[in-house]
Amino acid sequence: MRRLLIVPLVLVFLITSAGAAMACAGVFSPNGNVNLLRTSTLAGYADGIEHYVTSFTFSGGGGEFGSVVPLPGVPTTVERGGDWTLQRLNREVTPVREAFAGANLATAARADSAEVLLETTIDALDITILKGGGDEVGTWAKDNGFLLAPDAPEVLDFYAERSPIFMAAKFNAAAAEERGQAIGEGTPIHLSIPTDNPWVPLRILGLGKQEIERVEADVFLLTEKEPELLIPSDGLILERSEQGSDGLIADLRADKGMEWIPEDGMWLSYLRVDSAAGDLTYDLAVDVQGEAPSTIDAGLASFDAPATPVDDGLPVALLAGVAVLVAGLGITAGRWSLRRAG
Amino acid sequence: MLGRYRLPLTLALAGLLVIAWAVMVLAASGPTVPVDIKYSRFEPDEFRFKAGQEVTFVIFNDDPIDHEFILGDQAVQDGHELGTEAHHGSIPTEVSVPAGATVETTITFDRPGELIIGCHLPGHYAYGMKAIVTVR
Numbered sequence A: 001m002r003r004l005l006i007v008p009l010v011l012v013f014l015i016t017s018a019g020a021a022m023a024c025a026g027v028f029s030p031n032g033n034v035n036l037l038r039t040s041t042l043a044g045y046a047d048g049i050e051h052y053v054t055s056f057t058f059s060g061g062g063g064e065f066g067s068v069v070p071l072p073g074v075p076t077t078v079e080r081g082g083d084w085t086l087q088r089l090n091r092e093v094t095p096v097r098e099a100f101a102g103a104n105l106a107t108a109a110r111a112d113s114a115e116v117l118l119e120t121t122i123d124a125l126d127i128t129i130l131k132g133g134g135d136e137v138g139t140w141a142k143d144n145g146f147l148l149a150p151d152a153p154e155v156l157d158f159y160a161e162r163s164p165i166f167m168a169a170k171f172n173a174a175a176a177e178e179r180g181q182a183i184g185e186g187t188p189i190h191l192s193i194p195t196d197n198p199w200v201p202l203r204i205l206g207l208g209k210q211e212i213e214r215v216e217a218d219v220f221l222l223t224e225k226e227p228e229l230l231i232p233s234d235g236l237i238l239e240r241s242e243q244g245s246d247g248l249i250a251d252l253r254a255d256k257g258m259e260w261i262p263e264d265g266m267w268l269s270y271l272r273v274d275s276a277a278g279d280l281t282y283d284l285a286v287d288v289q290g291e292a293p294s295t296i297d298a299g300l301a302s303f304d305a306p307a308t309p310v311d312d313g314l315p316v317a318l319l320a321g322v323a324v325l326v327a328g329l330g331i332t333a334g335r336w337s338l339r340r341a342g
Numbered sequence B: 001m002l003g004r005y006r007l008p009l010t011l012a013l014a015g016l017l018v019i020a021w022a023v024m025v026l027a028a029s030g031p032t033v034p035v036d037i038k039y040s041r042f043e044p045d046e047f048r049f050k051a052g053q054e055v056t057f058v059i060f061n062d063d064p065i066d067h068e069f070i071l072g073d074q075a076v077q078d079g080h081e082l083g084t085e086a087h088h089g090s091i092p093t094e095v096s097v098p099a100g101a102t103v104e105t106t107i108t109f110d111r112p113g114e115l116i117i118g119c120h121l122p123g124h125y126a127y128g129m130k131a132i133v134t135v136r
């Protein structure tokens, strides 16, 4: 799959508290030693390049944080993103309250090794781009100290079947404190990924959650024209579909690395995820060529079966760019430490 | 008259005894039962054995994450769910099964009852990583 990436805000935290990597579960509770992080992600598309901006939030403490995110392709650059973009997008869709994306903490529910394509450090984050099947990425994550949730093997396979590219991020809290990073302060990451169609991984938002646990997320798309979306269930709601305001576009263009946004504006779609984790078995497929979105991209069909075009009544539109923000997602997160016996 | 057959008869009797002993040993040692672990599930997830039967489980972990094979009643499962042991292996009914590994363990089911095979790595049991064993 070489699709435009629209990655949700919620990154998949595959972690546990320091010392909790024990065989028995007494010191670890999926609802206990973990924090809910609110993070924001923007993915935009212009001239065949996906621009993906996400923020990893430092929540204090002496441990480290980690996450793994499926990607639709191999990034050509990984760099620090602007500080303003995610906050501005969040404010655009929550104009009443003073949204501060990535800053809020709340309690919440939580073979062979993969090929390393790229490694870089941004602030206190160690970023690794991986290529491999689900088992290989899982093995890499395990070898690098991530504690994978029990549903991770199936979910990693679910994504690797369509795109074998993943991003792993380790947040070194000690390094963050050393450089004076405040609790709640996010580190925005900007990836540029050549792709040809939009795609939003949603199923991974339920990783590590019980089937009945709720997954709530805000998904924002910015496209040059009104996109066609595949909305497979009432757990994914299209709340807004409109031309992005001049103020939003101007503000976004003013931030670091955001000049790829066309001056003449973009279409804003706002989708809300409100679903039981067990029902969130799909991703959001978007088509930029005016065709019906792919059921394979949506995770509703495998490569073995022919993809069925879906006409759900949404208008077909050509896209030159797409941006996505997913805010306020339930992230199962916590400190992790290198696995050790005992 | 019988004397000339004494040796062959003795050998035949000994042979029968050896065969009978072998049959008894084999019957007692019971079957080898493969157990696959995939996507944090036991396959199969239901087993039936006879009381007194000895069973060798050959457990293959097809996942990239570690798992456990803990056999016992509900109290045993509850204890492990709250426990803190990092690794298992010294007790046949409690073994760790590392990612990609195959582990064998031999267990004798000495009395009838309902038992559970569970994995108690963080979140696994709640996720549904358990199997039912019925002993009659």
Ligand SMILES: [Cu+2]
Binding pocket: A150, B040, B066, B067, B068, B119, B120, B121, B124, B129
């Ligand atoms: Cu397990």
